[in-house]
Amino acid sequence: MKKIIKFVITDILRNRTMMVYTLFLLASSFSVFSLEDSNSKGLLSLLNIILIVVPLVSIVFSSIYVYNSAEFIELLVSQPLKRKSIWLSIFGGLAASLSIAFFIGAGIPVLIYQANMIGLTMILVGIMLSIIFVAIAMLAAVKTSDKAKGIGAVIMLWLYFSLLFDGLVLFLLFQFADYPIEKPMIGISALNPIDLSRIMILLQLDISAMMGYTGAIFKDFFGTYTGISFSIIVLLLWIVLPVWYSTHKFNTKDL
Amino acid sequence: MGGYAKVKFLLFVIPFLIYYSAQAKTIHVGAKWEYKSVTAGIQAAKSGDTVLVDAGHYKEKNLIIRKSIVLKGLNYPVLDGEKRYQIVSVMAKGVVVDGFKITHSGISSLEDLSGIKIYDGHNVVIKNNILEDTFFGIFIEKGDNCTIENNRITAFNKAEQQSGNGIHCWQAKGMRIMGNTITGHRDGIYFEFVNKSFIKGNTSTNNIRYGLHFMFSNDDTYLSNVFSNNGSGVSVMFSNRIRMLYNSFLENWGDAAYGILLKEISDGYMEGNRFTKNTSAIYMEGANRIHMKKNTFQNNGWALKIQASCMGVVLERNNFIGNTFDVGTNGSLVLNTFKNNYWDKYEGYDLNKDRIGDIPYRPVSMFSMIVEKYPTAMILFRSFITTLLDKTEKILPSLTPENLKDNAPLMKKAF
Amino acid sequence: MIIASNITKQFGKLKALDNVSTTCNEGECIALIGPNGCGKTTLIKSILGMVVPDSGVITFRGKDIKNQWEYRDEIGYMPQIGRYPDNMTIGQVLDMIKNIRNKKTALDEDLIESFSLHNILDKRMKTLSGGTRQKVSAALAFLFNPAVLILDEPTAGLDPMASEILKEKIIKEKGKLILITSHILSELDDVVTRIIYMQDGILLFNKSIEDLKQDTGEVKLAKAIAQVMKI
Numbered sequence: 001m002k003k004i005i006k007f008v009i010t011d012i013l014r015n016r017t018m019m020v021y022t023l024f025l026l027a028s029s030f031s032v033f034s035l036e037d038s039n040s041k042g043l044l045s046l047l048n049i050i051l052i053v054v055p056l057v058s059i060v061f062s063s064i065y066v067y068n069s070a071e072f073i074e075l076l077v078s079q080p081l082k083r084k085s086i087w088l089s090i091f092g093g094l095a096a097s098l099s100i101a102f103f104i105g106a107g108i109p110v111l112i113y114q115a116n117m118i119g120l121t122m123i124l125v126g127i128m129l130s131i132i133f134v135a136i137a138m139l140a141a142v143k144t145s146d147k148a149k150g151i152g153a154v155i156m157l158w159l160y161f162s163l164l165f166d167g168l169v170l171f172l173l174f175q176f177a178d179y180p181i182e183k184p185m186i187g188i189s190a191l192n193p194i195d196l197s198r199i200m201i202l203l204q205l206d207i208s209a210m211m212g213y214t215g216a217i218f219k220d221f222f223g224t225y226t227g228i229s230f231s232i233i234v235l236l237l238w239i240v241l242p243v244w245y246s247t248h249k250f251n252t253k254d255l
Numbered sequence: 256m257g258g259y260a261k262v263k264f265l266l267f268v269i270p271f272l273i274y275y276s277a278q279a280k281t282i283h284v285g286a287k288w289e290y291k292s293v294t295a296g297i298q299a300a301k302s303g304d305t306v307l308v309d310a311g312h313y314k315e316k317n318l319i320i321r322k323s324i325v326l327k328g329l330n331y332p333v334l335d336g337e338k339r340y341q342i343v344s345v346m347a348k349g350v351v352v353d354g355f356k357i358t359h360s361g362i363s364s365l366e367d368l369s370g371i372k373i374y375d376g377h378n379v380v381i382k383n384n385i386l387e388d389t390f391f392g393i394f395i396e397k398g399d400n401c402t403i404e405n406n407r408i409t410a411f412n413k414a415e416q417q418s419g420n421g422i423h424c425w426q427a428k429g430m431r432i433m434g435n436t437i438t439g440h441r442d443g444i445y446f447e448f449v450n451k452s453f454i455k456g457n458t459s460t461n462n463i464r465y466g467l468h469f470m471f472s473n474d475d476t477y478l479s480n481v482f483s484n485n486g487s488g489v490s491v492m493f494s495n496r497i498r499m500l501y502n503s504f505l506e507n508w509g510d511a512a513y514g515i516l517l518k519e520i521s522d523g524y525m526e527g528n529r530f531t532k533n534t535s536a537i538y539m540e541g542a543n544r545i546h547m548k549k550n551t552f553q554n555n556g557w558a559l560k561i562q563a564s565c566m567g568v569v570l571e572r573n574n575f576i577g578n579t580f581d582v583g584t585n586g587s588l589v590l591n592t593f594k595n596n597y598w599d600k601y602e603g604y605d606l607n608k609d610r611i612g613d614i615p616y617r618p619v620s621m622f623s624m625i626v627e628k629y630p631t632a633m634i635l636f637r638s639f640i641t642t643l644l645d646k647t648e649k650i651l652p653s654l655t656p657e658n659l660k661d662n663a664p665l666m667k668k669a670f
Numbered sequence: 671m672i673i674a675s676n677i678t679k680q681f682g683k684l685k686a687l688d689n690v691s692t693t694c695n696e697g698e699c700i701a702l703i704g705p706n707g708c709g710k711t712t713l714i715k716s717i718l719g720m721v722v723p724d725s726g727v728i729t730f731r732g733k734d735i736k737n738q739w740e741y742r743d744e745i746g747y748m749p750q751i752g753r754y755p756d757n758m759t760i761g762q763v764l765d766m767i768k769n770i771r772n773k774k775t776a777l778d779e780d781l782i783e784s785f786s787l788h789n790i791l792d793k794r795m796k797t798l799s800g801g802t803r804q805k806v807s808a809a810l811a812f813l814f815n816p817a818v819l820i821l822d823e824p825t826a827g828l829d830p831m832a833s834e835i836l837k838e839k840i841i842k843e844k845g846k847l848i849l850i851t852s853h854i855l856s857e858l859d860d861v862v863t864r865i866i867y868m869q870d871g872i873l874l875f876n877k878s879i880e881d882l883k884q885d886t887g888e889v890k891l892a893k894a895i896a897q898v899m900k901i
Contacts, residue, residue, distance in 0.1 A: 038576075048637075163639050166635050167640055169634070169635060170640065173631050173635075189634060198636075
C-alpha cells in the first residue's frame with residue numbers, strides 16, 4: 001500500500017497542473033499579504049481563496065486524475081493487490097499531494113506573516129478541505145463511469161457546496177425568520193464542510209462582529225472546546241464517510 | 256480718579272482678609288490629638304477652618320458636614336461605613352474633601368447610600384480620594400460649580416442591583432469631573448439634568464452597565480476620557496449641544512454593547528475620538544445635526560449603526576479601518592452626509608491625483624442590510640454567496656439606500 | 671486449475687456472459703475466440719476479479735476467487751490496451767510492478783531483451799506508440815514466471831517481428847496454463863491446444879484442437895472454425 005501511495009504522489013507531483021496550483025497559491029498568498037495594508041486583511045483575502053479555490057482544484061483535479069488513471073487502476077487490479085488498498089492508496093496519494101501543495105502554496109506564507117492561532121487554524125482548515133474534496137471527488141468518480149459526466153458532476157458538487165447550499169440557507173433564514181433558528185443553524189452548517197471551515201476561521205478573525213447577539217450564540221457554541229471538537233469531528237466525518245462509501249463501491253466495481 | 260477708587264477698594268477689602276486669616280484655624284484629628292474622631296473635629300471647627308485628619312481607621316457612621324470647611328486626610332485615613340451607613344454627607348457650600356480612603360458604605364437603593372454625597376452643593380471640591388466598595392461612589396444631588404478630581408473609585412459587586420454609580424450627578428451645572436478612575440460600578444459616570452459641565456481625563460472601565468451614562472444634560476464637554484470594557488459601553492440620551500473630543504471608546508463587547516449609543520441627541524460635535532474593537536462603535540437613534548470629524552473607527556463589528564430616525568448627521572474626514580461593517584442602517588438615510596472620509600474597503604481609483612476617489616463609496620453593504628433584518632444570517636458572513644451579493648449590489652444598488660454614499664472618499668487616511 | 675461455473679454478467683441491457691462454464695487445466699493453451707463484443711474480455715476480467723459476475727462461481731486452484739487477491743500472484747496478464755501513468759518511464763513502470771509483486775525468485779526478462787526495451791527504459795509512457803506499450807504489457811505479463819498467463823489480444827498493434835517474438839515466447843512457455851483471446855485465428859495455429867468459441871455471451875463450443883481438426887477435416891485452424899460456423 002505504501003508503495004502505491006508513493007507512486008501516486010511522485011506521479012502527481014510531476015504533474016504540471018499541481019505545479020501551477022502550488023505556484024498560484026504561493027503568488028496569491030504573498031501578494032495578498034504584501035498588498036494589503038494589514039495582515040488580518042490579507043488573511044481575509046486568503047480566506048476567500050481557501051474557501052473557493054482549494055475545494056474547486058481539489059475536487060476537479062482528483063476526479064480527472066482518477067478518470068485518467070482508469071487503465072493504471074486496471075493494471076493494479078490485475079496485480080496481486082487488494083482493491084481496498086489500491087483505492088485507499090490513490091486517495092492517500094491525492095490527499096497527500098494536494099495537502100502538500102496547499103501547505104507550500106498557502107501554509108508557508110501564512111506561517112511567515114501570521115504565525116498565530118488564526119494562521120494555524122487556517123492551515124489546518126485548508127488541509128482538511130483539500131482532503132475532504134478529494135474524498136468527495138473519488139466518490140463521484142466511482143459512482144459515474146463516464147468521464148465527462150463525472151467531471152460535470154464534481155463541478156456541480158463544488159457549486160453546491162460553495163454557493164447553492166448557502167443560497168438555500170439564506171432562503172431558509174428568510175422563511176423562518178420569526179422562529180429561534182440560531183441553534184438549528186449550527187446543525188445545518190455541519191452539512192457543509194466549507195461553511196463549517198469558514199465559521200471556524202471567522203470566530204478567530206472577526207471577533208467584534210461575532211459578539212453581536214446571534215454571533216454570540218455561534219461563538220458560544222463554536223468558540224468552546226466542545227464546539228471546536230464538534231467542528232473537527234464533523235470535518236473528519238466528511239473525509240471518512242465518502243472514503244468509506246467509495247471504497248465499498250470500488251470493491252464491487254467492474255473495470 | 257482711578258487711583259482713589261483703588262485705594263478705597265483696598266481699604267474696604269483688607270480688613271476682611273485680615274479677619275478671615277486670623278480666624279481660619281487648623282484642627283487636627285487623630286489618636287495623638289485632642290479630637291479623636293472626625294465628627295468631633297468637625298464639630299469644633301467653624302466655617303473656613305481646616306480639619307486635618309491623621310492616618311487611621313475611623314468609623315464615623317454618617318459623617319455630616321454642615322460647615323464650609325476643608326476636610327483633609329493625611330496618608331489616606333480610612334473612613335469606614337461598616338457596610339451600613341452612608342459615609343460622608345456634604346450639606347454646605349465650599350466644602351473640600353481631600354485625601355481620604357472611603358470604604359464599605361451600606362447598600363440601599365431607597366436612600367442611594369454613597370461614599371460621598373453632596374446635597375445642594377456649591378463650589379464643593381472632592382479630590383484625591385480612594386473609594387472602595389461603596390454603593391454609590393460620589394453622589395451629587397443638586398450642585399453648582401463643584402469639582403470632582405483625581406478620585407479612584409472601585410466597586411466589586413457583580414449584580415446591577417447591588418451596585419450604584421461611580422460618579423452620579425443629578426440636577427447640577429458647571430461641574431468639573433476630571434482625572435477620576437472608576438471601575439466596577441453600575442454606571443461609571445452618570446449625569447441627569449447636568450448642564451454646562453466639563454468632563455476631562457477620566458478613565459471608566461469594567462463597569463457593569465455603562466462607562467458613561469447621561470440624559471437630559473446639555474452643553475457639556477467631554478475631553479480625553481477613556482471608556483473601555485464596559486458592559487454596554489457609553490450611553491448618551493435626550494441631550495443637546497454635547498461636545499465630545501479626543502475620547503477613547505475601547506473594547507465594549509456584547510450583543511447590546513456600543514462604543515457610544517446616541518439617542519435623541521441634537522447638535523452634537525464629536526472630534527478626534529477613537530473607537531476600537533466595539534461590537535458597534537456608534538449606534539444612533541433619533542440623532543439630529545451631529546457633526547463627526549476626524550474620528551477613528553478601527554476593528555469594530557459595525558463602525559456606525561444609523562437608524563432611519565437620524566437627520567442632519569455629518570461625517571467628514573473620519574478614518575474607517577478594519578471594521579467588519581462600516582455602516583448599518585434600517586432606512587434610506589437621505590438626510591445625512593458623508594464626505595471626505597477614508598474607508599479602507601474603498602476599491603475606487605483616483606485618476607486626477609487629487610487624493611479623492613473618483614467614484615463614490617457606498618458604506619452600506621447588502622449583507623449588512625440582510626443581517627440588520629435577519630440577524631441569524633450572520634452565519635453566512637464572508638461566504639461566497641454573500642460576497643457575490645455584495646459585489647452585484649455595488650454595481651446595481653437595489654436594496655441598499657441609493658443616496659447613502661461618500662461622494663468624495665479619500666484615497667489615503669484623513670490624518 | 672481455473673473452473674468457471676455458470677457465470678452470468680449483464681451490463682445494462684447487454685448480456686456479456688450468459689451462463690458460461692468452463693474448466694482450464696494446467697498445461698493447456700486455450701484460445702478464446704469470437705467476434706467483437708462476444709464476452710471474451712469480460713470472461714477474462716471475471717477470472718482476474720476485475721469484473722464481478724452477477725452469478726456463478728470461479729475457482730482458482732479450488733478456491734473461490736471472490737474478494738480474494740493473493741491468487742493473482744500466479745497470473746500474468748497482458749491487457750488489450752495497456753495504458754500506464756503518463757509521467758512514468760518504462761523503467762519506473764517495470765520497477766513499480768516488480769516492487770508490488772515483490773518476487774524473490776528469478777525474473778524472466780527475455781521479452782525485455784528481445785523487444786529491446788532495456789534501451790529505452792527512461793522514455794516516458796506518454797511518448798510511446800501503442801505498439802511499444804503492448805511490448806511493455808507483454809514483458810510485464812511474462813516477467814514473474816507466473817503459472818497462468820492471460821493474454822488479451824496479444825498481437826494487436828504489434829509489428830510482425832514483435833508478433834513473432836511474442837509467439838515464440840508463448841510456445842516456449844508451454845506447460846503453463848495460457849489463455850489467449852484473439853479474433854485473428856491464423857496467429858494461433860501452432861500454439862493452441864483448445865478452442866473456446868463465444869458469441870453474444872454464450873459459449874458456443876469448447877473443443878480440443880485435435881478434435882476440431884478431426885471433426886472438420888481441415889488442417890488450418892481458421893478454415894476449421896469457418897467450417898464449424900457453417901453448420
